[in-house]
Amino acid sequence: MVLKLVGTGILVLFSIFATPLVTYGQLTVTSESGNPPILTFKGKPVRAYGPSPQHILTYLPRGNGEDYADWLDWAVRFGYGNVRSYPPSIVVNPPAINLFERASVNPDKFNLNQFNDAYFRELRKACRQFERAGIVVHLQFWQSVHWKKKWTENYYNPLNNVNPEIAAHAGPQEFSTIANPLLLKHQIAYVHRVIDATADIGNVFYDIMNEIGNGTAANREWVDVIISAIRQKEKEDGIRVLLTLNDEGGRRMGDFSIAHPHLDLIIKDSGRYSDHVETFRQFGKPTVSVRNIDFNAAKKQRLYFYGSNNLEINKDSLLQTRGRKYWWRMYMARVAAAAGYADSVSIADTEWVPRLASKLSGLIGWSDSLTHQRKAAYRLNTLAETHFKHFNTFVEDAGDPTGLRPAQRVVIDHPVANSYCLHNDARAIIYLESPNGEAGHHYPPGHATIQGLSLHDGVYNMRVYQPDSGQQSNVKVDVHQGRISIRLPAFRDDLALLIH
The missing domain is CATH 3.20.20.80 (Glycosidases)
Structure with a gap:
């Protein structure tokens, strides 16, 4: 048992044992x-x-x-x-x-x-x-x-x-x-x-x-x-x-x-x-x-x-x-x-005219007079x-991501800004996205290289998933020394890949 005395004389007790x-x-x-x-x-x-x-x-x-x-x-x-x-x-x-x-x-x-x-x-x-x-x-x-x-x-x-x-x-x-x-x-x-x-x-x-x-x-x-x-x-x-x-x-x-x-x-x-x-x-x-x-x-x-x-x-x-x-x-x-x-909202949260009126009334001290019933x-x-x-x-x-290791910048030879990966020697999940804090980026079909994977060499199934529409397709990919060369489809802002 660890004892700690804090400023007012209150005794704080901490157990050194993690198991409850x-x-x-x-x-x-x-x-x-x-x-x-x-x-x-x-x-x-x-x-x-x-x-x-x-x-x-x-x-x-x-x-x-x-x-x-x-x-x-x-x-x-x-x-x-x-x-x-x-x-x-x-x-x-x-x-x-x-x-x-x-x-x-x-x-x-x-x-x-x-x-x-x-x-x-x-x-x-x-x-x-x-x-x-x-x-x-x-x-x-x-x-x-x-x-x-x-x-x-x-x-x-x-x-x-x-x-x-x-x-x-x-x-x-x-x-x-x-x-x-x-x-x-x-x-x-x-x-x-x-x-x-x-x-x-x-x-x-x-x-x-x-x-x-x-x-x-x-x-x-x-x-x-x-x-x-x-x-x-x-x-x-x-x-x-x-x-x-x-x-x-x-x-x-x-x-x-x-x-x-x-x-x-x-x-x-x-x-x-x-x-x-x-x-x-x-x-x-x-x-x-x-x-x-x-x-x-x-x-x-x-x-x-x-x-x-x-x-x-x-x-x-x-x-x-x-x-x-x-x-x-x-x-x-x-x-x-x-x-x-x-959070629950009122008309002042969802419509610009009441929102502006509410802000102006607050500036002049009338905020209590503009109450709006809130709804879910x-x-x-x-x-x-x-x-x-x-x-x-x-x-x-x-599936269960336990045991998958995170990695960044695994996609190269492609204009997408960010790529993240969760992977081990049998499975990989990859997510590509446009710059953080932005949206509206359109990426045309094109070649990409995926690198740094822990997958064993061989042929794998890859599911290509469009997060905006939910559309998906399946292709075969060849992994060699942790790398995949592939042609990616067009996508808007983000794309997900499941390799197994």
């Missing part, structure tokens, strides 16, 4: 037969991809355009496998259920010492239904941004609770701090309640905070205390859970969340292939992509598929192509989970659904 007393055995990190560690669910490698509303667990069972049961019905039809969400840190309105009970002495405020059992029952029910559908839940204990953008609605705002002893140091740019022992005790009790409600279901991994420091403090000692409290609970309850921390890939705390020995997964959020591959190679942990971003390295610009650029509502074909390429790129980087946005964003864009369906079809056909 008991594991629920469904969602775990495994490494077998000399292969690198991978995230598995029910004994199979996890590829938990797809768009989900980030507030789907904030508004339970439904509310503000969110309805997890309705989303689940849609998600199952297209093979989506990922939910990334968090319980409410803000006051929610009916039919949604608040995290805390209202104070008996003042029903307009909340008692932070009284968790609402009804919320945790709904949380358990939702996670259980996701598990039955084979969907992995990336459950974040807190959303840091709610301390920056929604402080007036936050439970910890002294105007919203009757607990000044807990609310001290719980405000913006604080909260994730060890300055208030009573707040810290309260936070640990909350984390334990979430784990009690969901851990035994087996499809949940836990994220200490979404975008830590982006509204709260980014305090390393506080993180260590929370981790220690969870690991201690594991020993007491005979369980093992998976932990991570979203610091947006190390934006505020450097490699702390990436290299931490007691965090099981690494979160990156820039949508860059090399970030995930190099981080995995260096630290040996499965990686997770938390938001779909397309980065143009040449222009140093990033496109965030959010708001009016939400792939579930924006029907611009070039935007949709860039969104499609994100799923494929993350797959080739062996990312375990990649969540896009399907999913089911609005069949092109996004079709692109993901084609992607999912190919991945299912390609």
Whole structure:
């Protein structure tokens, strides 16, 4: 046992043993037969991809355009496998259920010492239904941004609770701090309640905070205390859970969340292939992509598929192509989970006139007067659904990628900008794409050389797959000393090859 004394005299206990007393055995990190560690669910490698509303667990069972049961019905039809969400840190309105009970002495405020059992029952029910559908839940204990953008609605705002002893140091740019022992005790009790409600279901991994420091403090000692409290609970309850921390890939705390020995997964959020591959190679942990971003390295610009650029509502074909390429790129980087946005929307999100009016009203302080009823964003864009369906079809056909090694720039003698490969001595998956951050590139039929393969010499079947249309064809190819000379068909922006 390793003991660590932090600034306020709080003792943090870390076990030096990696093997838990008991594991629920469904969602775990495994490494077998000399292969690198991978995230598995029910004994199979996890590829938990797809768009989900980030507030789907904030508004339970439904509310503000969110309805997890309705989303689940849609998600199952297209093979989506990922939910990334968090319980409410803000006051929610009916039919949604608040995290805390209202104070008996003042029903307009909340008692932070009284968790609402009804919320945790709904949380358990939702996670259980996701598990039955084979969907992995990336459950974040807190959303840091709610301390920056929604402080007036936050439970910890002294105007919203009757607990000044807990609310001290719980405000913006604080909260994730060890300055208030009573707040810290309260936070640990909350984390334990979430784990009690969901851990035994087996499809949940836990994220200490979404975008830590982006509204709260980014305090390393506080993180260590929370981790220690969870690991201690594991020993007491005979369980093992998976932990991570979203610091947006190390934006505020450097490699702390990436290299931490007691965090099981690494979160990156820039949508860059090399970030995930190099981080995995260096630290040996499965990686997770938390938001779909397309980065143009040449222009140093990033496109965030959010708001009016939400792939579930924006029907611009070039935007949709860039969104499609994100799923494929993350797959080739062996990312375990990649969540896009399907947040609820209002007319101000989808129509330019109301959007402009809403922005102008905000500038002059009238934003509260322009409220728009929100509705579900999913089911609005069949092109996004079709692109993901084609992607999912190919991945299912390609089979289990365990043991396949990643490589870049395997395609030469061809004008395509990027090429990625997953390969071993019996199989290879290759993906060609136009420059990151761009779309609309058309490549004519032409010769290409594939190099650096581990395949044994011989004749192989090669499936040629068009990600935009789902069309496919099969050809025979000859592999000699890891090289293939082939004529590729015309394609728009991307092309996938399966060699076996």
